[in-house]
Amino acid sequence: MRRDLILAALAVGLVALIALGCLGTDSDKAKITTLRIGYQPSTHQVAEMVAMEEGWWLADLKPFGIEEVKDFEFPSGPPEMQAMLGGSLDIAYVGAAPPISAIAQGLDAKIVAAVQKNGSDLVVRPEVAYDGPKSLVGRTVATFPPGSIQDTVFRKWLLDNGVDPDGLDIKSMDPGAAVTAISAKRVDAVFLPHPAPSIIELAGNGKAVVASGEMWPDHACCCLVVSGKLMREEPELVEQIIKTHIRATEFINENPERAAAIYTAKTNQNLTVIEHSIRSWDGAWISDPHQIIPSVTEFARVNYELGYTGGKLLGVDDLFDTTFYDRVAS
Known part of the structure; x- marks a missing residue:
């Protein structure tokens, strides 16, 4: 009998706590x-x-x-x-x-x-002689950080064409910094999503040479x-x-x-x-x-x-x- 009374008291107390908002239920999220x-x-x-x-x-x-x-x-x-x-x-x-x-x-x-x-383009400076991915060896290219779409697509494209990415100086930059870098001739090329390629081209600071859909269709x-x-x-x-x-x-x-x-x-x-x-x-x-x-x-x-x-x-x-x-x- 004593055990039953204790359990009943605990149950009443639990109901009271829930009613007061001291304990939550799944519906209280x-x-x-x-x-x-x-x-x-x-x-x-x-x-x-x-x-x-x-x-x-x-x-x-x-x-x-x-x-x-x-x-x-x-x-x-x-x-x-x-x-x-x-x-x-x-x-x-x-x-x-x-x-x-x-x-x-x-x-x-x-x-x-x-x-x-x-929707991304490889853009090279006008004076850079581009003749396919192998011509980028030894060049400095700016793109998004490791693990990004642009970094992944660009590196896979290089590997698919027999180019070791370590043979390039690939710099991680956000689009604003990369646009500035190619305009100031601090990098030879950039691989960036639109509208950055258009910004560079219309300013006369580069030419789009490969679209990402050519690197990796669809x-x-x-x-x-x-x-x-x-x-x-x-x-x-x-x-x-x-x-x-x-x-x-x-x-x-x-x-x-x-x-x-x-x-x-x-x-x-x-x-x-x-x-x-x-x-x-x-x-x-x-x-x-x-x-x-x-x-x-x-x-x-x-x-x-x-x-x-x-x-x-x-x-x-x-x-x-x-x-x-x-x-x-x-």
Whole structure:
């Protein structure tokens, strides 16, 4: 009898604690009210900018409890993924290679949609004699940091053509620093995403000689990454995020001039340069994640061989969750 009374008292006390908010239940999880988005100042990721500047992020996500949307600019993908690893971002527009290294480091996130493919150029100074990848041996080339799309594509292209990347002086730079470096003749060439190649060409400081789609046809470039926490706790919100992304992608493809104007307003870059970039690049804005799975898994293999993933060879299930997109697109 005494034992029964003690258990009954404990049960009453537990109910009281829950009622007072001292203990939580699964249904008590705090709803997200601010969505934090990472992006880079590249025409590759103009879908994020369109959705932001047109007010679609906030309008579309308000019914799911979102009261504020903040976006944060990063110079390249690796630092953006470090921010996500640190818990500072909920979703990210980013090249498809940096999440591979980040997930290998323990990032709880997956690729849920494609953003764009191809879209980077190798640009050499006008006075540099370029005659294929072997002519770059001994040259100084600036590109994004190790583990980025540009670093991965460039190094694989060199290896595919029998060139040891160690035979070049490959310098890690963000796009602004790389544009400055080639303009000041501190590097012989750069391999950068648009609009940087157009900025360099229109200033007369370089000539695009190889597009990334020639190096690696139809390679994945940017993707949409969502935190695992958001996917588990707010699946309907994630579905709407993908719907809004698809809407913005379709808008860009139907209204490239308007997209160029939005990009210019967001980044304070020259409209003529941005229009030239959109006309001249070999990229394409897409949203279906299934289109990029083959090249992303190849990125994972290349990054594993380059030593960027700590000895971990990641596969499709490690990197992708296509179920949200599939539900939205069905």
